[in-house]
Amino acid sequence: MIIQTINLTKRYGKLVALDNLHLNIEEGECFGYIGPNGAGKTTTIKILATLLQPTWGEARVCGKVVGYESRKIRPLIGYVPDFFGAYEDMVVQEYLEFFASAYNINGKQRTRVVNDVLELTDLVYKRDALVDSLSRGMQQRLSVARVLLHDPKVLLLDEPASGLDPRARIEIRELLKELHKMGKTIIISSHILHELAALCNTVGIIEQGNLLFHGSIQEIIRQARMGTKVHISVTEQQDLAAMLLEKATGVKSVAQDNGRLVVELAEQSHDFSGLARLLLDNNFRIREIREEEVNLETAFMRMTKGMVQ
Numbered sequence: 001m002i003i004q005t006i007n008l009t010k011r012y013g014k015l016v017a018l019d020n021l022h023l024n025i026e027e028g029e030c031f032g033y034i035g036p037n038g039a040g041k042t043t044t045i046k047i048l049a050t051l052l053q054p055t056w057g058e059a060r061v062c063g064k065v066v067g068y069e070s071r072k073i074r075p076l077i078g079y080v081p082d083f084f085g086a087y088e089d090m091v092v093q094e095y096l097e098f099f100a101s102a103y104n105i106n107g108k109q110r111t112r113v114v115n116d117v118l119e120l121t122d123l124v125y126k127r128d129a130l131v132d133s134l135s136r137g138m139q140q141r142l143s144v145a146r147v148l149l150h151d152p153k154v155l156l157l158d159e160p161a162s163g164l165d166p167r168a169r170i171e172i173r174e175l176l177k178e179l180h181k182m183g184k185t186i187i188i189s190s191h192i193l194h195e196l197a198a199l200c201n202t203v204g205i206i207e208q209g210n211l212l213f214h215g216s217i218q219e220i221i222r223q224a225r226m227g228t229k230v231h232i233s234v235t236e237q238q239d240l241a242a243m244l245l246e247k248a249t250g251v252k253s254v255a256q257d258n259g260r261l262v263v264e265l266a267e268q269s270h271d272f273s274g275l276a277r278l279l280l281d282n283n284f285r286i287r288e289i290r291e292e293e294v295n296l297e298t299a300f301m302r303m304t305k306g307m308v309q
Contacts, residue, residue, distance in 0.1 A: 002027040002154060002185050003048065007057035010043050010209075017043045019209040020057065025187065025202070027153075030180045032200035033189040034300060040209040041189040042082075045158045048187070049079040062153060075103070078147025082159035084139040088132040092123060095131050096145060103150040117145040121175060137168025144175060155179065157188040161195065173199055197296040207304045217296060224299035228265040229292035230272045235285040248278055260288070 003025035010018040018040045025031050033041050046052040047059050050070035059066040061073045087095055096114045100106075105113055118124045121141045126134065134142065140160055147155065157176075161169045173195050180186055180199070190196050196203065197217055205213040205220070213220055234241045242261055246254045250269035255262045265272060276289055 001025070001060075002029075002062055003031075003187065004060045005044075005047075005057065006059075008044070008047065008059050009055050009057045010040075010047065010052065011055045016209050018047075018054070018057075021206075021209070021211055023204065023211070023214065025185065027185055028180075028183055029202055030176070030186045030188070030200045032196035032203040033187060033206065034191070034193060034196065034203060034296075035189075035206035036304065039206045041206060042158055044206075045079070045156050045187065045189060048154075049077060049156050050074055051079075075150060076152055077154045077156055078144075078150075078152040079156045080140075080143045080147055080158065080160055082162050084136075084143060088130070090131050091128050092118075092131060092134070092142060093127040095142065096149065099146050100149045105149060113149055117148045120148065120178070121145040122171070135168070137164045137171060140164065140168070140172055141175065144172075144179075148179075153185060155184050155186045155188075157186065159189055159191070161190055161192055169195065193296045193300060203296070205300060205303055212303050220296065220299045220303075221294050224294055224302045228270050228272065230263040230265065230275065231288065231290050231292055232261040232263060232275065232279070232286065233259065233288040234261070234279065235287055237284065241279060241284050244278065244282055244284075245275060248275060250274075262292070 001024050003023060005021050005023040008018055008021040009016070021044065033044070035041055043052065047054055047066060048061055050066055050073055053067055062076050064072050066073065090098065093114060096117065097110060100110045100113055118127055121144055123138065123141055123145060126138060131142065161172055164172065169192065176186060176188065176199055188196070188200070200217070202216055203220060204211055213223065238256065238261065242254045242256060245251055245261065245263055250266050252264045252266045263272070263275065272291065276286060279286055
């Protein structure tokens with residue numbers, strides 16, 4: 001287990017930011033950490049990054065205990081916060097060489113490592129640009145380049161796509177996919193749930209400091225699925241179509257929503273092909289019929305209550 005927390009709790013006075021958090025993350029996982037603002041995501045990541053001490057409980061990174069063995073943990077992790085520090089007077093290469101020297105990477109090895117991370121993050125053509133002149137997306141890529149200099153086992157990314165335009169978000173996502181293929185263990189918090197679904201193999205949902213779910217994308221969708229819902233659109237006489245469908249076998253309820261009928265089937269019913277036949281036999285013309293998709297976003301909305309601390 002490369003990341004493990006046991007009863008991890010963080011209090012700020014009466015405010016409980018984390019409440020007996022239990023997390024187990026295997027080596028090589030890409031773990032998406034999602035929840036409302038103030039749920040406890042950043043607090044968790046900062047504790048794992050050895051920047052905060054828990055009030056009680058335990059956090060382990062690569063088998064080493066945060067607080068007692070923080071000096072041994074820091075060479076093993078790379079932490080990317082949700083904001084970029086100010087280094088206005090440095091160019092990109094100087095910035096990376098400065099941080100490489102902090103990890104005692106010197107001489108020819110430093111030059112090689114800096115060149116490698118510039119190439120990996122597609123920043124070679126920006127090596128002589130002032131850091132402060134970079135776009136938000138390029139600064140985030142530079143942040144990732146910085147934490148790769150010492151080849152850490154674990155990457156801790158707190159909202160790395162925050163404030164990025166669509167192209168920059170895609171570029172960051174593709175970079176993280178490549179790092180995951182290289183065997184890095186990644187913990188990433190984000191509000192862009194469809195991108196997490198494309199990137200992560202496991203997710204955790206946290207709200208008010210409590211972990212509501214921890215498992216695979218498939219598991220969370222299966223858990224969030226509450227019966228089968230079918231969206232149907234007819235060309236006319238929607239009210240009459242709704243009355244007809246309400247009497248159909250296997251139909252639990254019918255609701256009208258933005259010009260569509262939302263048909264909820266009984267728990268044991270999953271086949272809705274008979275609904276189309278019923279409508280056609282009664283001379284209704286169908287514009288659309290489809291099963292409601294349950295994805296990470298709908299699962300998140302169903303599992304959380306939108307409460308913040």
